Amino acid sequence: MLTTTDVVGGYGSVQILNGVSLKVVRGQIVALLGGNGTGKSTMLKVLSGLIKPWRGSIVFDGERIDGMRPDRIVRRGLVQVTQGKEAYPAMTVEENLLLGAHVCTDRAARARGLARAYEYFPILKERRRQLSGTLSGGQLQMLCIGRGLMSEPKMMLLDEPSAALAPQLVLDIFRTIGRICRDGMTLLMVEQNVRMALLLAEYGYVIKDGVIHLEGPAEKMINDDAVRLSYLGGTVAGRDEKMAL
Amino acid sequence: MSYFIDLVVVGLSLGMVYALVALGISLIYSGLDVVHFAHGEIYMFGAVIGLFLYDEFHLPFPLVLLGSMILTGLLGVFIERVFYRRILRTGGGYTVAGLGMVICGFGMSIVLQNVAYLIWGPKARPFPVTFGMPVELGNITLPAAYVWIVLAALVLMAALHIFLKKTRLGLAVRAVAGNKEIAYLMGINVPLTISVIFGVACALGAAAGVLVAPINYVQVLMGTGVLIKAFAAAVIGGFGSLPGAVLGGLLVGVTESLGAGYLSGSYKDIYAFILLIFVLMVRPAGVFGVLVKVKA
Ligand SMILES: Nc1ncnc2c1ncn2[C@@H]1O[C@H](COP(=O)(O)OP(=O)(O)O)[C@@H](O)[C@H]1O
Ligand SMILES: [Mg+2]
Numbered sequence: 053m054l055t056t057t058d059v060v061g062g063y064g065s066v067q068i069l070n071g072v073s074l075k076v077v078r079g080q081i082v083a084l085l086g087g088n089g090t091g092k093s094t095m096l097k098v099l100s101g102l103i104k105p106w107r108g109s110i111v112f113d114g115e116r117i118d119g120m121r122p123d124r125i126v127r128r129g130l131v132q133v134t135q136g137k138e139a140y141p142a143m144t145v146e147e148n149l150l151l152g153a154h155v156c157t158d159r160a161a162r163a164r165g166l167a168r169a170y171e172y173f174p175i176l177k178e179r180r181r182q183l184s185g186t187l188s189g190g191q192l193q194m195l196c197i198g199r200g201l202m203s204e205p206k207m208m209l210l211d212e213p214s215a216a217l218a219p220q221l222v223l224d225i226f227r228t229i230g231r232i233c234r235d236g237m238t239l240l241m242v243e244q245n246v247r248m249a250l251l252l253a254e255y256g257y258v259i260k261d262g263v264i265h266l267e268g269p270a271e272k273m274i275n276d277d278a279v280r281l282s283y284l285g286g287t288v289a290g291r292d293e294k295m296a297l
Numbered sequence: 298m299s300y301f302i303d304l305v306v307v308g309l310s311l312g313m314v315y316a317l318v319a320l321g322i323s324l325i326y327s328g329l330d331v332v333h334f335a336h337g338e339i340y341m342f343g344a345v346i347g348l349f350l351y352d353e354f355h356l357p358f359p360l361v362l363l364g365s366m367i368l369t370g371l372l373g374v375f376i377e378r379v380f381y382r383r384i385l386r387t388g389g390g391y392t393v394a395g396l397g398m399v400i401c402g403f404g405m406s407i408v409l410q411n412v413a414y415l416i417w418g419p420k421a422r423p424f425p426v427t428f429g430m431p432v433e434l435g436n437i438t439l440p441a442a443y444v445w446i447v448l449a450a451l452v453l454m455a456a457l458h459i460f461l462k463k464t465r466l467g468l469a470v471r472a473v474a475g476n477k478e479i480a481y482l483m484g485i486n487v488p489l490t491i492s493v494i495f496g497v498a499c500a501l502g503a504a505a506g507v508l509v510a511p512i513n514y515v516q517v518l519m520g521t522g523v524l525i526k527a528f529a530a531a532v533i534g535g536f537g538s539l540p541g542a543v544l545g546g547l548l549v550g551v552t553e554s555l556g557a558g559y560l561s562g563s564y565k566d567i568y569a570f571i572l573l574i575f576v577l578m579v580r581p582a583g584v585f586g587v588l589v590k591v592k593a
Contacts (some may be wrong), residue, residue: 100482101481102478102481102482121481121486122481122482122484123481123483123484123485123486123487126481126482126483126484127484131482131484132482134478134479134482138476138479140471140472140475140476140479142475143468143471143472143475147468150465150468151468151469151472151480151483151485152483154465154468154469154472154483154484154485155484157465199483203484
């Protein structure tokens with residue numbers, strides 16, 4: 053579904069990505085992990101077109117998308133949900149959601165999108181007339197994911213969906229992400245919550261110094277000594293945690 | 298008493314004209330983060346194009362208004378695409394590049410004045426449209442031109458409101474005004490939307506020019522005074538706020554009219570600024586403004 057080869061890029065003259073190659077298979081959740089400031093968000097911005105890559109190729113659904121304008125990439129079915137829960141605070145929840153369906157000119161598709169977002173996140177339906185500036189952090193994250201779903205994309209890029217959420221909400225969000233994937237979505241997910249991300253994902257990449265440092269099936273990674281020591285605090289994943297998802 | 302009401306009504310209709318220009322300035326500011334100093338000339342071009350449509354094709358006034366709005370809107374899109382975009386690409390707002398845009402706006406204002414001068418000459422020309430009998434409301438009589446201004450401006454403001462609140466493109470305009478990166482990620486064609494914002498703002502300015510033309514003359518320099526008052530109106534209402542632009546425009550219009558009627562007509566142009574200073578003393582961010590910029 054998505055293949056990047058030796059993607060190099062950064063901000064201004066500062067190079068952040070030094071050749072990132074990764075692959076996301078259709079219908080899977082792939083986790084992109086790594087320490088703070090290693091370039092995970094930068095990579096997602098390159099994929100969604102917010103930053104133009106300097107070198108390398110990005111092929112999405114059989115088509116080169118590197119260097120394309122972000123709105124064109126959205127039209128091709130690749131949507132990014134940014135880090136930091138960025139909604140429009142002075143618009144209502146429903147207006148925010150409808151913005152996500154901007155590329156759908158067809159009324160029926162917009163209504164379908166709304167129904168789907170409300171089905172995954174019923175609280176948004178209750179709050180639909182409220183300004184999004186009044187939502188809590190968890191609700192805001194739901195709004196951003198729901199908004200990403202509105203254009204019925206083929207694949208979503210999630211940037212730290214569980215960041216700064218209460219533990220119970222973290223579980224909720226991960227469960228819903230799992231459900232979204234089972235309903236046919238392909239996902240590339242950046243996470244700080246490495247354990248949860250690997251429990252949910254099929255495959256994982258660890259980025260370090262702007263290159264892929266480690267990769268492998270999530271099952272293997274979660275028990276891998278290197279990953280455990282640097283990112284999981286040396287503990288072994290519990291079976292009941294997996295059950296919870 | 299009826300003298301007072303007359304003055305208020307005249308003030309309100311002039312205020313509508315300021316409000317339309319201020320709406321355009323605020324729209325451009327909220328969408329592009331720049332203050333457009335050539336907007337007075339857009340207003341002048343609206344009047345001039347309106348007069349041209351009236352003279353050449355003898356169109357009825359509503360069609361003159363609409364035609365001038367469309368043509369001036371397209372002129373605005375052209376100016377934005379060809380000239381401003383290159384400067385805006387390097388950044389706007391409070392950066393040094395934003396200052397470049399301010400200077401470019403002043404330059405454009407001079408260019409547009411000279412273009413109009415070359416085509417139409419310096420002479421003030423009348424706009425000889427007749428609106429029929431004055432309108433009688435109780436014991437006051439109003440020239441129909443004033444009623445036209447108020448009605449047309451109200452219709453345009455309502456249309457703008459519906460456009461921004463109810464349409465897909467209007468929602469995109471608000472999104473681009475709020476945050477361009479997120480707007481891009483919504484699949485919005487941001488450069489095109491910026492052109493739409495500019496076009497709509499210029500069409501509103503043109504409408505103001507056409508509406509005022511029958512009670513004033515049409516001339517090349519008509520934009521400068523209006524720009525400054527519309528600017529005062531926008532600041533009074535809270536810069537970047539659309540309801541603020543309307544309220545500010547009406548306040549400026551009424552203050553000016555009452556001042557001219559009761560105090561002295563020859564100081565007509567300073568009342569707006571006395572009001573501006575007063576409002577900024579009481580509420581530094583303007584009536585609907587917030588000091589920290591929160592948009593969309
Ligand atoms: N807009 C920006 N301009 C310049 N440098 C940036 C910008 N955003 C992030 N960076 C830098 O790029 C590096 C990678 O950032 P990022 O991709 O956000 O990391 P993370 O992996 O935590 O998401 C960091 O060193 C950060 O300081
Ligand atoms: Mg990040």
